[in-house]
Amino acid sequence: MNSPANSAAPLVSAEGVSLRFTRPLDLAEKLARRIGVKVDNPVVHAVDGVDLEIRPGEVVGLVGESGCGKSTIGRVLAGILPASDGVVSWKGKALADLAPAEARAARLAAQMIFQDPMSSLNPRKRVIDIIGEAPVYHGIIQRREKEAYVSALMERVGLDPSFLQRYPHQFSGGQRQRIGIARALAVKPRFLVCDESVAALDVSIQAQILNLFMELRRELDLTYLFISHDLGVVRHISDRVVIMYLGRVVESAPAADLFDRPNHPYTAALLREVPRLDARHRNFTPIEGEIPSPINPPSGCHFHPRCPHAFARCSAERPALREIAPNHLSACHLNDRGQPLPAGLHAG
Amino acid sequence: MSNPVLRVENLQTWFHGKKGISKAVDGVSFEVGRGEILGLVGESGSGKSITGFSILRLLDAPGRVEGGRILFQGQDLLALKEEEMRAIRGRRIAMIFQDPMMTLNPVLRIETQMVETILVHEKVSRQVAWERCRDALGMVGIPSPEERLKAYPHQFSGGMRQRVAIAMALLHRPELIIADEPTTALDVTIQSQILARVQGLAREFGMSLVWITHDLGVVAGLANRVAVMYSGRIVESGPVDALLDNPAHPYTQGLLGSIPANIPRGEPLRPIRGMTPPPLLRPSGCAFRTRCDFATDACLAEPEPTARALAGGLARDWRCFHPRHDRSAA
Numbered sequence: 001m002n003s004p005a006n007s008a009a010p011l012v013s014a015e016g017v018s019l020r021f022t023r024p025l026d027l028a029e030k031l032a033r034r035i036g037v038k039v040d041n042p043v044v045h046a047v048d049g050v051d052l053e054i055r056p057g058e059v060v061g062l063v064g065e066s067g068c069g070k071s072t073i074g075r076v077l078a079g080i081l082p083a084s085d086g087v088v089s090w091k092g093k094a095l096a097d098l099a100p101a102e103a104r105a106a107r108l109a110a111q112m113i114f115q116d117p118m119s120s121l122n123p124r125k126r127v128i129d130i131i132g133e134a135p136v137y138h139g140i141i142q143r144r145e146k147e148a149y150v151s152a153l154m155e156r157v158g159l160d161p162s163f164l165q166r167y168p169h170q171f172s173g174g175q176r177q178r179i180g181i182a183r184a185l186a187v188k189p190r191f192l193v194c195d196e197s198v199a200a201l202d203v204s205i206q207a208q209i210l211n212l213f214m215e216l217r218r219e220l221d222l223t224y225l226f227i228s229h230d231l232g233v234v235r236h237i238s239d240r241v242v243i244m245y246l247g248r249v250v251e252s253a254p255a256a257d258l259f260d261r262p263n264h265p266y267t268a269a270l271l272r273e274v275p276r277l278d279a280r281h282r283n284f285t286p287i288e289g290e291i292p293s294p295i296n297p298p299s300g301c302h303f304h305p306r307c308p309h310a311f312a313r314c315s316a317e318r319p320a321l322r323e324i325a326p327n328h329l330s331a332c333h334l335n336d337r338g339q340p341l342p343a344g345l346h347a348g
Numbered sequence: 349m350s351n352p353v354l355r356v357e358n359l360q361t362w363f364h365g366k367k368g369i370s371k372a373v374d375g376v377s378f379e380v381g382r383g384e385i386l387g388l389v390g391e392s393g394s395g396k397s398i399t400g401f402s403i404l405r406l407l408d409a410p411g412r413v414e415g416g417r418i419l420f421q422g423q424d425l426l427a428l429k430e431e432e433m434r435a436i437r438g439r440r441i442a443m444i445f446q447d448p449m450m451t452l453n454p455v456l457r458i459e460t461q462m463v464e465t466i467l468v469h470e471k472v473s474r475q476v477a478w479e480r481c482r483d484a485l486g487m488v489g490i491p492s493p494e495e496r497l498k499a500y501p502h503q504f505s506g507g508m509r510q511r512v513a514i515a516m517a518l519l520h521r522p523e524l525i526i527a528d529e530p531t532t533a534l535d536v537t538i539q540s541q542i543l544a545r546v547q548g549l550a551r552e553f554g555m556s557l558v559w560i561t562h563d564l565g566v567v568a569g570l571a572n573r574v575a576v577m578y579s580g581r582i583v584e585s586g587p588v589d590a591l592l593d594n595p596a597h598p599y600t601q602g603l604l605g606s607i608p609a610n611i612p613r614g615e616p617l618r619p620i621r622g623m624t625p626p627p628l629l630r631p632s633g634c635a636f637r638t639r640c641d642f643a644t645d646a647c648l649a650e651p652e653p654t655a656r657a658l659a660g661g662l663a664r665d666w667r668c669f670h671p672r673h674d675r676s677a678a
Contacts, residue, residue, distance in 0.1 A: 065535035065536060065537065065538075066506075066535050172623055174623060202391035202392050202562065202624070203391065203562065203564075203603060203606045203607060204391060204602060204603060204606045204619050204620040204623075205619070205623060206606065206619075207605070207606035207607075207608075207617035207618070207619030207620075208619045208621075210608065210617055211616045211617055211619065214614075214616065229535065229536065231536075232565075232607065232608045232609040233608050235608065235609070235613065236608030236609070236611065236613055236614075236617070237608075237614075255613065256613070269537060270536055270537065273536050273537055273539070273540035274536055274565070275539075275543075275563060275565030275566040275568065275569050276565050276568065276569070276609060277564055277565055277568045277592055277604070277607065277609060277610060278568070278609075279565075279568060279569050280568050280569065280588055280589055280592075281569070281572075281588070282569035282570070283544075283547070284540050284541075284543045284544035284547060284569065284570075285540075285544065286537060286540035286541040286543075286544050287537055287540075288489075288541065290505055290507060290508070290538070291535065291537070291538075
């Protein structure tokens with residue numbers, strides 16, 4: 001796949017972005033604090049100092065397991081959630097510094113497609129309004145053009161335009177996902193954040209939707225952040241893949257590089273453990289341990305308690321995400337030891 | 349297979365609704381040998397879970413087994429009284445569900461429910477039962493099992509809860525386990541841990557397993573044989589390698605063509621067109637014919653022909669008028 005020039009200025013970027021969620025104290029904790037016990041508000045570090053650049057026309061796959069912050073950073077980049085720290089930029093300008101009109105244009109240009117189309121489509125609205133409301137409101141089309149505009153969009157995403165007046169519950173899961181896509185496209189976005197958009201679909205329907213994403217990208221010159229836990233899906237459609245673990249980016253590389261030469265032990269473990277059709281009658285050799293809680297993450301490298309190669313420095317110091325090969329970034333102290341990764345680490 | 353642990357013959361499970369009869373399972377037959385892992389694969393609505401529920405007779409109205417036989421160690425489960433069935437269920441055949449909270453009672457300590465599970469079927473002292481529970485938790489990889497026995501289900505993570513459910517299923521060393529998508533809701537690294545445990549335990553104790561899933565990748569790694577279900581029927585079955593490398597039924601081919609890993613990067617996937625028909629609107633004849641690129645008028649006939657070939661001495665079957673696989677390789 002032709003990868004966009006690396007020199008191109010990023011369309012969207014995050015620099016040192018963190019997002020923390022704080023839980024208010026419950027009654028017992030408030031009372032304890034009253035009588036002088038030191039009680040801190042529990043803080044969830046959903047996203048912890050993430051740098052990410054997405055260039056125009058690129059499909060970036062963002063992979064990670066539950067609680068790694070992949071959906072949260074997606075929402076920050078789509079402009080739905082504000083970052084606690086760090087700068088999110090649109091075409092090189094910080095979102096916070098944009099003039100109101102520019103900010104509105106930037107927000108419209110970034111749209112999101114969610115995992116569960118049933119909970120992201122208003123069940124009491126007809127399809128024509130679900131898809132047509134936003135473009136009318138934002139003055140992209142006139143109200144009288146709405147029916148024709150929505151019909152054309154429905155046809156584009158593979159829905160029968162005669163279903164204009166139907167409600168979401170009258171569609172199957174795959175069709176609902178198509179409605180969600182048409183709704184996002186209705187405001188002529190440049191950048192789509194797809195958050196597990198095919199995860200809930202059966203594999204034959206998932207393939208239909210993935211093909212649709214690829215067609216739309218070619219025809220409308222779209223840029224995607226494709227968030228998924230499914231490495232097979234990500235490998236298929238991404239130009240570049242970013243792996244997250246517990247709020248941080250651990251590795252980022254062009255797709256072919258990442259799958260052929262994973263550098264970070266977590267990436268290697270993930271690749272090894274994904275069930276594959278060509279890996280028959282396997283002896284499963286999992287990495288042990290659970291994903292730690294983001295309320296109280298491990299010190300240093302978040303992965304060190306599960307990492308088979310961890311050494312003293314890993315628990316003390318956070319590894320920086322740095323370039324280990326052209327365009328291949330990894331955050332692992334092993335790279336500083338000046339030796340190749342231990343044998344057997346590579347997937348395959 | 350000379351002496352299968354489980355032999356399902358022409359199973360029919362129907363749901364009687366207001367709008368008509370949904371034939372969720374419509375003539376399913378398969379066998380599972382001792383120590384064998386059978387992957388039962390299908391998409392939503394294919395009837396794979398209902399097949400699992402039917403074997404354990406866990407169906408509620410309006411669902412009912414209308415026909416066929418379910419022979420477990422030669423004994424027809426459908427002919428048993430509920431009382432006799434209860435002596436088998438949980439002890440000789442266990443089930444693991446996708447959601448472990450279907451197994452676990454949220455208001456009881458793990459200890460209470462596990463010990464009770466033993467005492468229902470066996471006359472042993474509470475102490476002995478407790479020790480067995482502790483060992484079972486250790487076996488599925490739960491750290492410090494003595495303390496964890498005192499915990500409630502909500503104090504475990506999703507992966508740990510599924511381990512507890514598996515430990516409970518293993519308490520009586522069942523001869524057969526029916527696992528209904530037990531790792532689908534879990535993360536990749538946790539799924540791999542569970543698969544490793546199940547595989548090890550099945551080998552160690554010679555347990556047979558029916559692993560119900562939509563994930564062909566899991567089946568490829570875990571199972572000995574696969575049966576592919578579509579719209580209430582098994583359309584193809586056979587040894588893992590033969591079936592995945594050389595699928596005969598167009599539906600199996602379509603499934604494999606929909607999996608991104610099978611198609612070069614950036615190329616369009618080759619999905620099956622359309623979607624699975626609801627059971628009430630199932631086409632006559634071959635249920636897949638409306639989505640099949642090879643369908644002809646012959647496909648209207650009922651039932652589809654079944655064919656059998658040998659692959660490395662093992663039987664493989666399919667139901668199709670125009671199987672696609674290369675016969676010379678079969």
